Amino acid sequence: MADFGFNEHHQHEVINYMRFARSKRALRLKTVDSCFQDLKESRLIEETYTVDEVTDILNGLQVLVRGEVEMELINTAHTNVLLLRQLFSQAEKFYLRLQTDISELENRELLEQVAEFEKTDFKPNIKANQETTKPKLAPLNEGGVSELLQREISRLQEDNDKLKARLRTLESRELEKKFQQTAAYRNLKEILNKKNEQIKDLRKRLLRYESAE
Numbered sequence: 001m002a003d004f005g006f007n008e009h010h011q012h013e014v015i016n017y018m019r020f021a022r023s024k025r026a027l028r029l030k031t032v033d034s035c036f037q038d039l040k041e042s043r044l045i046e047e048t049y050t051v052d053e054v055t056d057i058l059n060g061l062q063v064l065v066r067g068e069v070e071m072e073l074i075n076t077a078h079t080n081v082l083l084l085r086q087l088f089s090q091a092e093k094f095y096l097r098l099q100t101d102i103s104e105l106e107n108r109e110l111l112e113q114v115a116e117f118e119k120t121d122f123k124p125n126i127k128a129n130q131e132t133t134k135p136k137l138a139p140l141n142e143g144g145v146s147e148l149l150q151r152e153i154s155r156l157q158e159d160n161d162k163l164k165a166r167l168r169t170l171e172s173r174e175l176e177k178k179f180q181q182t183a184a185y186r187n188l189k190e191i192l193n194k195k196n197e198q199i200k201d202l203r204k205r206l207l208r209y210e211s212a213e
Contacts, residue, residue, distance in 0.1 A: 004113070004117075017083065018114075018117075018118060021076075022118070024072075024075070024076075024079075025072070028068060028069075028071075028072040031068050032065055032068050032069075035061060035064040035065055035068065036061070039057065039060075039061055043057050043060075044057075084100075094148045094149075095148065095149075095152045095202075096148070149202050149205055149206045150206065152202055153199055153202045153203060153206070156195050156198055156199050156202070157199060159195055160192060160195050160196065160199070163188060163191060163192045163195070164192065166188065167188055167189070167192070
């Protein structure tokens, strides 16, 4: 079994997605097979064909097969976007910023690991009684949520302290009144106010989680 460095829960999520992708691929291949079968039954009924007739038959088949392959590639791309949407939406709820490395999608070594993993028919060495299907990806536990909120509050507070220090430095210069009328000053004050509102909101959320524990 390939080792992707996932925990058991995420291993199951990968398996569920690969099973979904396999089923969609099998359906599309059946459609391609039908294109050839229909051609045999509808067009290959004569014993001999001219070059032009063979060319016409192959051109027609090419259009059908190309259309099926293109449709599958487009559908796969759109499906992957929906999968990323789920992951990013969950991450944003906890103020996480996920990053992707597109170059890794063509990593031959990793692709071979995925291929080998699929050959095992998705039988990882994990507890058999663990749920393998869920309507949604499981959220972090309460302790994890509190920790993430605390980190975000600390980060925002640190940003605020830096902004306040910068404002104090700017306000202490000659011509203070004129500076306070500048766009730079107003922008800094606006940023500071927004971060204060974020901190208030996060602290309210933290209190709700802590009171529920």
